[in-house]
Amino acid sequence: MSQAIVEIGFLVGFLTTWLGFAFLLFPMVLRFVLGGTWLNSLSEPYSERMRRASLFMNEEISRAGRSRIGRIGQLLAAIGISVLIMTGIVWITLRILEKQGIPA
Numbered sequence: 001m002s003q004a005i006v007e008i009g010f011l012v013g014f015l016t017t018w019l020g021f022a023f024l025l026f027p028m029v030l031r032f033v034l035g036g037t038w039l040n041s042l043s044e045p046y047s048e049r050m051r052r053a054s055l056f057m058n059e060e061i062s063r064a065g066r067s068r069i070g071r072i073g074q075l076l077a078a079i080g081i082s083v084l085i086m087t088g089i090v091w092i093t094l095r096i097l098e099k100q101g102i103p104a
Contacts, residue, residue, distance in 0.1 A: 002094055009087030013080050020077030023069050028060045 032038055037056045041049045064070050097103075 006087055006091045006094065009083060009090070013083035013087055015080070016076050016083060017080030020073045020075070020080055023073030023076060024064055027067065027069055028057075028064060031060065032056060 032053075037052060041052050044052075065074050
């Protein structure tokens with residue numbers, strides 16, 4: 001029973017963290033592809049495309065958490081990482097108890 005709870009905790013933590021990072025990155029990728037930064041730079045030299053992309057990414061990363069979906073992404077990622085940490089602590093505790101012969 002306790003092993004099933006630990007597995008569910010790991011799964012919930014992983015999926016919540018993944019969803020949080022997806023919420024943070026998805027709007028950035030959409031603005032990059034559909035906003036013209038990528039489409040308008042295809043005919044330019046590689047160095048110019050990389051310069052434009054780096055300017056765009058610096059701007060997007062600095063404002064990633066300011067939108068509503070970005071804040072939701074931050075919250076989900078923080079909750080997911082916290083769940084993973086707590087599940088890891090429970091897992092280690094159960095392993096120590098099993099090694100000492102105490103049934104969990």
